[in-house]
Amino acid sequence: MAKSMPVDVYPAELSSDDLRELAARLVCMGAVSPAYMDEISYEKAEEMVAGLPTLYRAYTIVRERGIGLTGVWQFDVTQSGAEERLVRKINRLTLEEMPQKIFSGIEYSPEVWFHFLHHDFSSVNQEILRDSLYRWDIDYDRERVFLGFSEDTDSVIAQAEQLFNEMREDLLARLTRMGIISPLEYINYTPESAREIIGRLPALVEVYMTRGDGVRETERIRFINIAEYTFRKHRLNDDQYEKKPIEDDPRNNRFDSELYPSYTDEMEEEDELLDVTELLPGPLQRAVTRVTDNNKSLQMQISKFFSKNPTEENQFEKHGLTIKGGYAWIDFLNQDFSSAVPMNSQGEPLFDRLKKAFSNWELDPVRYSVNWRAGFETDFARNREEARMMFYRSLFFKLTEAKIIPRFEKEEWFAMNSRTAELYARKVPLLAEQSHVSDWLKLFEQPLPDDPNFMFRLQSSFQAVGISFDREAVKTVFQKPKPQKGKNTMSITQQNREDYLRSSIRRMINNKQMMPIDESILNKMSLNVLRSVLSEDKSNLITADQKFMLDMKNRAGHLNGIELPPGGISALTKQEASLIIDATPKLTPAQMVPERPATEETRNRYRFLTRNSQENRLSKFTWDHISEEALQKAIQEIEVRREITDTQFNSLCQALTDKTLPLETAAQFISSPTIGPEQFKKLNYFQARSILEQCPATPKQIEFLQNMSDNHPLKPQDPGKFTSKEASDLISRITMRGQTIADNAPLTDNDIAALKDALAQDASRQLPKDITAMTHGEARAYIAGLEPTESQIRMIGYLTRINQIDFIPKFVQTGMNRGQASQLIDLLNIRDRNKKVNIAEVQKLVNQIDPPATAEQLEIIRNYQEQGRDITMPEKMTYRQVERLITQESSKQPLTPEQLEILNSWVKDGTLKAKDLAKPEKMTQADYVALRQKHLMNLQNLDNKSQEMAAKEKAPEHAGMSR
Numbered sequence: 021m022a023k024s025m026p027v028d029v030y031p032a033e034l035s036s037d038d039l040r041e042l043a044a045r046l047v048c049m050g051a052v053s054p055a056y057m058d059e060i061s062y063e064k065a066e067e068m069v070a071g072l073p074t075l076y077r078a079y080t081i082v083r084e085r086g087i088g089l090t091g092v093w094q095f096d097v098t099q100s101g102a103e104e105r106l107v108r109k110i111n112r113l114t115l116e117e118m119p120q121k122i123f124s125g126i127e128y129s130p131e132v133w134f135h136f137l138h139h140d141f142s143s144v145n146q147e148i149l150r151d152s153l154y155r156w157d158i159d160y161d162r163e164r165v166f167l168g169f170s171e172d173t174d175s176v177i178a179q180a181e182q183l184f185n186e187m188r189e190d191l192l193a194r195l196t197r198m199g200i201i202s203p204l205e206y207i208n209y210t211p212e213s214a215r216e217i218i219g220r221l222p223a224l225v226e227v228y229m230t231r232g233d234g235v236r237e238t239e240r241i242r243f244i245n246i247a248e249y250t251f252r253k254h255r256l257n258d259d260q261y262e263k264k265p266i267e268d269d270p271r272n273n274r275f276d277s278e279l280y281p282s283y284t285d286e287m288e289e290e291d292e293l294l295d296v297t298e299l300l301p302g303p304l305q306r307a308v309t310r311v312t313d314n315n316k317s318l319q320m321q322i323s324k325f326f327s328k329n330p331t332e333e334n335q336f337e338k339h340g341l342t343i344k345g346g347y348a349w350i351d352f353l354n355q356d357f358s359s360a361v362p363m364n365s366q367g368e369p370l371f372d373r374l375k376k377a378f379s380n381w382e383l384d385p386v387r388y389s390v391n392w393r394a395g396f397e398t399d400f401a402r403n404r405e406e407a408r409m410m411f412y413r414s415l416f417f418k419l420t421e422a423k424i425i426p427r428f429e430k431e432e433w434f435a436m437n438s439r440t441a442e443l444y445a446r447k448v449p450l451l452a453e454q455s456h457v458s459d460w461l462k463l464f465e466q467p468l469p470d471d472p473n474f475m476f477r478l479q480s481s482f483q484a485v486g487i488s489f490d491r492e493a494v495k496t497v498f499q500k501p502k503p504q505k506g507k508n509t510m511s512i513t514q515q516n517r518e519d520y521l522r523s524s525i526r527r528m529i530n531n532k533q534m535m536p537i538d539e540s541i542l543n544k545m546s547l548n549v550l551r552s553v554l555s556e557d558k559s560n561l562i563t564a565d566q567k568f569m570l571d572m573k574n575r576a577g578h579l580n581g582i583e584l585p586p587g588g589i590s591a592l593t594k595q596e597a598s599l600i601i602d603a604t605p606k607l608t609p610a611q612m613v614p615e616r617p618a619t620e621e622t623r624n625r626y627r628f629l630t631r632n633s634q635e636n637r638l639s640k641f642t643w644d645h646i647s648e649e650a651l652q653k654a655i656q657e658i659e660v661r662r663e664i665t666d667t668q669f670n671s672l673c674q675a676l677t678d679k680t681l682p683l684e685t686a687a688q689f690i691s692s693p694t695i696g697p698e699q700f701k702k703l704n705y706f707q708a709r710s711i712l713e714q715c716p717a718t719p720k721q722i723e724f725l726q727n728m729s730d731n732h733p734l735k736p737q738d739p740g741k742f743t744s745k746e747a748s749d750l751i752s753r754i755t756m757r758g759q760t761i762a763d764n765a766p767l768t769d770n771d772i773a774a775l776k777d778a779l780a781q782d783a784s785r786q787l788p789k790d791i792t793a794m795t796h797g798e799a800r801a802y803i804a805g806l807e808p809t810e811s812q813i814r815m816i817g818y819l820t821r822i823n824q825i826d827f828i829p830k831f832v833q834t835g836m837n838r839g840q841a842s843q844l845i846d847l848l849n850i851r852d853r854n855k856k857v858n859i860a861e862v863q864k865l866v867n868q869i870d871p872p873a874t875a876e877q878l879e880i881i882r883n884y885q886e887q888g889r890d891i892t893m894p895e896k897m898t899y900r901q902v903e904r905l906i907t908q909e910s911s912k913q914p915l916t917p918e919q920l921e922i923l924n925s926w927v928k929d930g931t932l933k934a935k936d937l938a939k940p941e942k943m944t945q946a947d948y949v950a951l952r953q954k955h956l957m958n959l960q961n962l963d964n965k966s967q968e969m970a971a972k973e974k975a976p977e978h979a980g981m982s983r
Contacts, residue, residue, distance in 0.1 A: 034062070034130055034131055036060075039061070039062060039065050039130065040057050040060050040177065041134070041176070041177065042060075042065055042068075042130055043057060043060040043064070043065060043180065044057060044173075044176045044177040045167075045168040045169075045170075046068055047180040047183055047184070048164060048167040048168050048179050048183070049164050049169075050158065050159055050160075050161055050164045050165070051071075051072055051158055052071065052072075053348075053351055054180065054183040054187040054347075055068075055184060055347070056347075057177060057180060062130065065130040066129075066130060069129065070128065071156065071228065071242065072128075072133065072156065073097065073152035073156045074128065074152075075127045075133065076096055076098060076099040076101070076124065076125070076126055076127070077093060077094070077095050077102055077124065077125050077126070077127050077132070078093070078095075078096075078103040078106040078122055078123070078124055079091065079092065079122070080092055080106060080121065081119060082119050083117060084113055084116070085114045085116055092106060092109055092110060092113075093106075094109055095127060095135055095136045096136070096144070097144065097145060097149050098145060101145055101148075105139075106122060137168055137169055139169065146165075149165070150162075150165075155239040155240065156239070156240040167179065186400060187347070187350055188211075188214050188218075188347070189400075190404070191349060191350045192205075192209055192217065192218075193404050193406070194353055194397065194407075196410055196411075197391060197394035197395065197403060197406050198387075198390055198391050198392060198395045199386055199387025199390045200378075200383070200385045201217055202386045203407065203408075203410040203411035203461075204411065204414075204458055204461045205217060207408070207458055215346075219345070219346050220381070221345065221346065221381075222246065222378055222380070222381040223343055223345050223381075224245065224344040224345065224348050224352055225244070225315050225318055225344065226242065226244040226342045226351075227242075227244075227318065227322075228240055229241050229322075229336040229337060229338050230337055231336045231337065241336065243318060243321050243322055243325070244318075244344065244348065244351055244352050244355070245317040245318040245360060246317045246318075246352075246373055246377045247315065247343060247377070248316060248317060248373060248376070248377060317373045318341075320362045321359060321360065321362075324359065325359070330850075331847075331860070332858075353395045354396075354398055355396070357369070357393065361392070361396075364640040365643065366637045366643060368639060369392070369393070371390075374392055375390070389527075404438075405438050409436075409437070409438050409532075412436070412441035412442070413530065413531070415445065415457065416428070417529070417530050417536075418460065418497045421539060422464070422490070423488065423490045423493045423494075424449070424488075425448060427536060430535055433535075433536065434532070449485060449487050450485070451484075452481060452485060464498055464499065465499050466498065467498060468495060468498040475491060479491070493539075496539065512582055512600060512603050512604075514583075517547055517599065518545075518546070518550060520595065520596070521547070521550040521595055521596060522543070522550065524595040525537065525542060525553060526542075533557075537553075548585070551592075551593050551596070554593045554594075554595060555593060560593050560594050561593065561594060562590065562592045562593065563594055565639045565641065566597040566598065566601065567589055567590060567597070568641075568642045568645075568646070569601055570589045570597060570600065570601065572611065572645070573604055573607060574589065575611075576611045578604045578605050578607075579600070579604065582600060613645065614645065614646065614647035614648075614650075616648045617646075617647060618647060618648045618650075618651040619648055621752060622648060622651050622652060622655070623651065625655055626638075629655060629658050629659070633658075636658055638654070656706055659704065659705040659709065660705070660706045661704070662704060664703045664704060664705055664707075664708045665705065668705070668708040668709065668712060669700055669701065671712055671715075672711065672712065673697055673700065675715050676695070676696065676697075680715055680716050681695070681711070681715065682714035682715060683695070685711050685714045688710075689703060689707040689710070689711065690703070712744060713744050713748075714743050714744070715744050716740075716742070716743060716744065717739060717743065717744055717746070718744060718747070721739070721744065721747040721748065722739045722740055722742075722747070724751060725739035725747065725750070725751070729773040731773045731776035731777055732769060732770070732773035733769045733773070734750065734753060734754055754770070762796070763795060763797025763798075764795050764796070764797060765795065765796045765797075766795065766796065767795070768796060771796060771799040771800070772791070774799070775791055775794075775802070775803070776791075778802075778803065787802065803838060804838055804839025804840075804842070805837050805838070806837060807837065807838065808836060808837065808838050809838065809841075812841040812842070812845065813833075813841070815845055816841060816844060816845060819845065819849065820848065825848070825857070825859070827863065827866070828862075829866075831871060832866055832869045832871075834871075835869065835871025835872070835899060840869050844866075847862050847865060848862065870899055870900045872896065872897075872899065873897045877899065877903065877906065878897075878902065881893060881902060881905060881906065884909050891909070893905075910945055911944060911945050911946035912946070913944060913945045914941075914943070914944060915943050915944070915945070915947075915948055919948050923936075923940070923948070930958075931955045931958040931959050931962070932951060932954065932955055932958070936951060936954075
């Protein structure tokens with residue numbers, strides 16, 4: 021364990037070695053991200069501890085024999101723990117007198133954390149430390165936290181440096197897998213080159229939010245995302261239009277001007293520009309003249325978090341934004357993918373903001389298509405393996421294409437891992453000027469030089485070491501120019517389509533997604549053969565979104581003149597469809613609207629079927645523009661692929677038994693002369709649903725329709741004659757599921773029924789206006805003020821029982837209105853990720869409910885008035901107002917004989933003094949309450965002293981022990 025460090029004065033300022041040790045301990049225990057140990061400044065240490073839980077201090081002044089007054093400090097994760105440490109410390113000193121007072125407080129400084137981490141780990145309350153770290157969004161691993169308290173400082177620092185090296189390699193491996201940097205940069209990285217690569221990454225923005233108990237912060241959450249800056253660059257012709265500075269402008273001498281002493285918006289914008297551009301690469305830093313920010317991704321990340329925890333948003337306080345860079349990218353990529361990257365309504369990731377951030381930072385990824393998702397893989401071993409294999413696959417592909425090494429067998433190629441690849445790479449021949457096998461990639465990952473003598477010199481180098489030289493094969497493996505960015509840059513000719521598909525095949529081979537194909541064979545393949553090769557893998561078939569887009573473009577006439585395969589649009593490959601979409605004109609908003617848009621009812625049906633199936637969900641674009649026919653067809657395709665469910669099977673068997681099965685409908689799907697359970701098992705989901713929809717309405721459907729209010733316009737005369745589908749359609753109309761109605765909209769059928777029912781129940785009720793003139797919002801407001809329904813009361817009773825909520829007063833349960841009852845039911849039904857109800861929100865709503873005063877309360881007030889009390893009561897007093905009046909008047913009442921007898925007994929017991937009862941005839945109920953509190957405190961103190969005396973009597977004597 022760490023060696024104890026007695027501190028009799030406040031911890032001194034930390035040296036550079038101490039700062040390095042503090043950072044290493046925090047890194048090892050997992051409280052902060054790994055950092056470069058040789059660059060830990062005091063500011064960096066302050067930044068580290070700012071994200072850690074609060075520590076508590078206990079401080080007193082003692083007078084030691086022979087020394088005099090001394091300040092003694094101790095720190096812990098709890099106030100009681102700090103005070104206990106202080107008492108133990110004081111007991112080890114030789115004092116002239118015991119201290120009179122202990123001072124408490126909270127601490128955040130690096131010095132205090134440095135001191136705290138030198139405590140013996142066994143003396144720390146590990147359960148409270150774990151809970152504190154969890155509330156600060158820090159994972160707790162007991163073995164790692166134990167290392168943070170280790171007394172072996174050298175091993176702690178060594179471990180922290182190892183964690184930093186692993187983090188650095190992990191980040192580089194992820195950047196390689198994503199396609200931001202090349203495998204060659206990864207395999208040959210040095211500490212210096214790694215710092216340069218990581219330093220070029222776009223800026224990030226971090227914010228943390230905290231909530232507390234009014235005194236201190238008790239919980240912290242942190243968000244980090246892309247800093248979405250837009251830069252205005254300095255142009256060549258800007259100089260001639262640049263305005264000369266005005267001599268009286270305060271920005272020329274801004275801190276000395278008496279006329280403009282305030283910090284203006286222009287100054288703030290200029291300082292922000294300096295802060296941000298410090299993170300930019302040198303050339304871009306000098307070019308930027310203006311910067312604007314739009315932290316939309318961060319805002320979306322925060323909104324998404326609180327959408328899952330809506331009741332907590334107002335409890336957290338947001339602190340200032342901090343610009344991050346470099347190694348902070350590992351913190352961004354270590355987040356949950358769905359949290360860090362915005363998603364569309366269909367749950368698909370949107371990478372546009374990431375792409376724009378890299379573009380604004382003028383950092384071009386080495387791969388044309390970036391695999392953003394790969395960067396969020398947190399398995400270090402897998403990242404390292406994949407990055408190394410990307411290097412070896414790229415290396416071996418180039419070498420085989422140049423005919424420097426023979427092609428691999430299929431089984432050998434797909435079974436290869438980084439260990440076997442490294443062993444094989446050692447056998448690759450090198451040119452005289454090369455020192456490592458990676459030098460081959462250095463050679464081939466450059467454009468072919470224009471020098472006509474280059475190939476002759478290269479041929480001589482090959483022949484000098486005995487490597488055969490195939491001029492045409494070697495020329496093909498040099499780096500090709502990157503494709504142009506942007507839309508509509510490629511015309512759709514036969515040759516362009518073939519070239520595009522060939523490049524797709526080469527990329528798949530290079531990424532180990534397809535078996536190698538000899539280049540000479542690939543170059544001779546026709547368009548139909550290229551389609552056939554790609555279609556062997558189902559992942560290369562046209563996607564539903566692509567087909568949907570091309571169908572719309574075809575209706576708009578944008579595909580006229582474009583040759584399609586015999587199977588039409590559906591026979592295109594994914595790659596060819598992408599080419600056609602990019603090269604054809606964009607659709608106008610009017611061209612994207614279908615003749616019959618999908619209805620809300622059909623959309624709800626589709627949502628229900630795909631609620632647990634990601635692969636069947638539509639993209640946001642398709643969902644927004646799909647027609648009713650297309651969505652119905654998509655629903656039928658899903659249902660046809662699914663097997664009959666147990667519920668459907670049992671319902672069909674029951675209908676057969678009850679002789680309610682629609683035989684004509686069943687005969688459309690069952691070709692057998694007999695219809696029974698064996699035939700039912702062979703049906704799919706769609707067929708079973710079609711039959712069941714024609715069965716008579718179920719008892720639950722009939723009961724629902726029969727129990728409707730007689731005032732409801734849609735109540736049927738005889739629901740027993742309905743089929744199941746007819747009843748279901750009517751119930752959907754009545755319940756209006758999934759519909760949102762504006763407050764200024766006309767009354768719905770449900771509004772009309774509720775208003776008429778309220779008037780029928782109480783003839784004295786009056787509507788604010790004629791029912792025909794009311795809006796939906798006015799009707800809902802009137803209905804919300806009525807007393808709760810019986811079903812609401814039963815539901816509240818049930819929910820309070822299962823959630824074990826017992827703090828709702830009786831007057832609230834009986835005095836709330838219908839709207840408040842609905843709010844309470846909603847809160848009792850909403851669960852957080854731990855399946856807990858938000859008790860704070862329930863309590864908040866309960867405290868807001870204040871019904872009118874009861875007759876019993878008013879009778880008590882009248883009795884006080886008759887006794888001569890001067891009480892003024894306003895009209896329409898509420899329950900809580902009257903209750904406060906009763907409490908105030910009750911506290912002024914004199915003591916009862918029984919209470920006086922109890923007070924005298926406490927004086928005899930020693931928990932009260934006789935002077936406390938000097939004038940009992942003038943004492944009131946308020947005095948009794950105060951004396952009772954005093955009695956309880958003194959009783960606890962006496963009990964503590966008796967336990968301490970008993971412990972001392974049992975303690976064994978040891979020679980040489982003294983204070």
